[in-house]
Amino acid sequence: MRVLALLDGTTVDPETPLVRVDDLGLLRGDGVFETVLVVDGRPRELGPHLDRLARSAAMLELPEPDRSGWERCVDAVINNWTGDRQMALKLVLTRGAEYGDGTPTAFAMGLPIGEKVLRQREQGISAVTLERGIDPGLAERAPWLLLGSKSLSYAVNMAALRHAAKLGADEVIFTASDGTVLEGPTSTVILVRGRTLITPPANIGILPGTTQAALFRAAERSGWSIKVEPVRTSDLTDNDGVFLVSSVRAITRVNSLDGQQLGDFSALHAELTALYESEY
Amino acid sequence: MRVLALLDGTTVDPETPLVRVDDLGLLRGDGVFETVLVVDGRPRELGPHLDRLARSAAMLELPEPDRSGWERCVDAVINNWTGDRQMALKLVLTRGAEYGDGTPTAFAMGLPIGEKVLRQREQGISAVTLERGIDPGLAERAPWLLLGSKSLSYAVNMAALRHAAKLGADEVIFTASDGTVLEGPTSTVILVRGRTLITPPANIGILPGTTQAALFRAAERSGWSIKVEPVRTSDLTDNDGVFLVSSVRAITRVNSLDGQQLGDFSALHAELTALYESEY
Structure with missing residues (x-):
């Protein structure tokens, strides 16, 4: 269909x-x-x-x-x-x-x-970090690089996903040359610390997330704190939850990163998904 | 037609x-x-x-x-x-x-x-340097970035040319984050020093040029020296000639760079064009 x-x-x-x-x-x-x-x-x-x-x-x-x-x-x-x-x-x-x-x-x-996305929504994914080769100041310095636009020039995003598959992973989290966390090829990164949701700012050259914004709106109304601030690669393994979110994948938990098992985020996943769904 | x-x-x-x-x-x-x-x-x-x-x-x-x-x-x-x-x-x-x-x-x-390309072949072009936001080691370190592939994901190359036009220039020479010269959005950079032709190596993440290779072949046969080695941004204004070459533009001389008038490369242009044409 x-x-x-x-x-x-x-x-x-x-x-x-x-x-x-x-x-x-x-x-x-x-x-x-x-x-x-x-x-x-x-x-x-x-x-x-x-x-x-x-x-x-x-x-x-x-x-x-x-x-x-x-x-x-x-x-x-x-x-x-x-x-x-x-x-x-x-x-x-x-x-x-x-x-x-x-x-x-x-x-x-x-x-x-697709079946795969529906399964990943339920079960979560494995991810690898891959270098995106840019520094966080580049987007503002060099607008001709179109960083943070959702252009049809997505060959690199697709190649990164193929590379992840070869490493046995489902997904990619791009990092900047200084170790700043950027985004997934087709998703936004969200970290949880206690009752705070954290996502990187768009001005480092990433796409502002529509699903991330909807979740943050709902979370804030329910008493969560929200922060839009730089995230370091080391933060990806030092937190209470890591999620990749996008329109189609919704709120998907990251089960392992670069081959290392992360915590069990399933209760948090259920809570954030309920928050997100409460918007509709 | x-x-x-x-x-x-x-x-x-x-x-x-x-x-x-x-x-x-x-x-x-x-x-x-x-x-x-x-x-x-x-x-x-x-x-x-x-x-x-x-x-x-x-x-x-x-x-x-x-x-x-x-x-x-x-x-x-x-x-x-x-x-x-x-x-x-x-x-x-x-x-x-x-x-x-x-x-x-x-x-x-x-x-x-197009008329414009035919005119630029004869009269040369003005160019600006624009940051490409990568370092020269990235291509080998991060193959998923597809640096040096001629992919259809050329939105950035087109945006860089629009940016150059706004600055009053015809063309772009991309530079790496450390000041290494890369390539044009659709062309290869060639410098002349005495009787030596110089172009940057493809392994820094640029496309190996077919027209550059043909010119170097002809030049070497005619007694020129050829070098494939890193070029610095400062080299672009310290030489005996700067050219952008590609299949359609052939050998095009750069008349000015970042608003600064360069030397008169018209005699050299005629000589290199004759060399290139002698291949066919």
């Missing part, structure tokens, strides 16, 4: 070729995307996702996304979905055809959530 | 959508490419370009490119080309559709060479 829709609200067969070979999204990875979780026909954090799509587009100097078009397109996918209760909804915006009329390419695609 | 061909040697209308929205080349920048210069129906350095396509594919763990298919596809474009004497021939290989049968997407596209 897949549903593909365009900004005018029409749906298209997802197996029909839709994109020209000179699309700059294809030739140059020159575009942006978002992945939204939809549960029982309701998209979660759609506003923040569309805000972030606009922010990424601005970083790439793409035209400002047509917000009402995106809302129409999202509705079209949801209204035509007859699959499982949960859907991953991908929004893609590219600079369009190099030899075209300048119209951006834009579509939304509803996809089933 | 554009000509699009597939690996089976058939040609397709380049304006007809050919690519599915779930192609991983589009969704993840997960693929590789090459750009070959074709003059009077003869592709230059096709062997080295296909070698480098295979090398990039291996770095991304894509299936090994079907070499005879690529040769057939290149022939098809050239045989159907009725445009100018010179053509830019782009070869694109992606991981294929995420929900497909695992077949890679592969095509070659012949394109005219």
Whole structure:
């Protein structure tokens, strides 16, 4: 089950070729995307996702996304979905055809959530730290590196996940050259210390997390403290819980890091998941 | 005038959508490419370009490119080309559709060479140095960063060129965090000192240049010395010539760097261009 829709609200067969070979999204990875979780026909954090799509587009100097078009397109996918209760909804915006009329390419695609992700949500994951090769000041110093944008140029993120698999791990936590913790290839890192949730600040060159923000909102309302501050690699093994969160994976606990078993975070996982779910 | 061909040697209308929205080349920048210069129906350095396509594919763990298919596809474009004497021939290989049968997407596209590039070949360019945010040891330490692969994830290269344009410059020379000179977003850096040509080594995380290799081959035969060794940012203003070379731009002299006028490299440009052309 897949549903593909365009900004005018029409749906298209997802197996029909839709994109020209000179699309700059294809030739140059020159575009942006978002992945939204939809549960029982309701998209979660759609506003923040569309805000972030606009922010990424601005970083790439793409035209400002047509917000009402995106809302129409999202509705079209949801209204035509007859699959499982949960859907991953991908929004893609590219600079369009190099030899075209300048119209951006834009579509939304509803996809089933894979068995593996559903299992990882329940059972947690193993992760390895991998160097991302940047320093935390770089994003502000060098905006042309697009650090913290959700661009279509994700070959490195995919290669890092393949590298992790070769090391026997499910996931990656990227670190900066000075040992600062960054993010996962498609997720945000959250640490727990007592009744405090901690996540690294976006200005070190990482993506501000929509799921992390939703969880922090719910946690703060329930009496947790929240901190957005630099995290060191050593902090990853000196805490009361480590989680990778993203729209599709939700709150996933990290069971082992670089081959070392971490604590049993299952009670904490249940508590944070309940907090996150209480938002919807 | 554009000509699009597939690996089976058939040609397709380049304006007809050919690519599915779930192609991983589009969704993840997960693929590789090459750009070959074709003059009077003869592709230059096709062997080295296909070698480098295979090398990039291996770095991304894509299936090994079907070499005879690529040769057939290149022939098809050239045989159907009725445009100018010179053509830019782009070869694109992606991981294929995420929900497909695992077949890679592969095509070659012949394109005219823009007026701007032709003018820059004659008149030279202005360049700015921009930090790439990596250190020279990173490529060997962290293969998952795909440094030195010609992947489709080129959003940063395009953003750097836009940043240069805002600074009033035509081109970019990327530098490493320790001041080592890397490469242009789509070109190789060559320095001249007396009768010696110098270019940085590929193992610092840059693409080995096909045009640079052809020029060095011709130069060595004509009595020049050639060196492949680290270049410092300060070397860019302390030399007898600075050039950016690539298949489509050929040998282009750098007239100014970071707003500072460099020497007049036009005689040297003529000499190096004649050397390079003597290869064909």
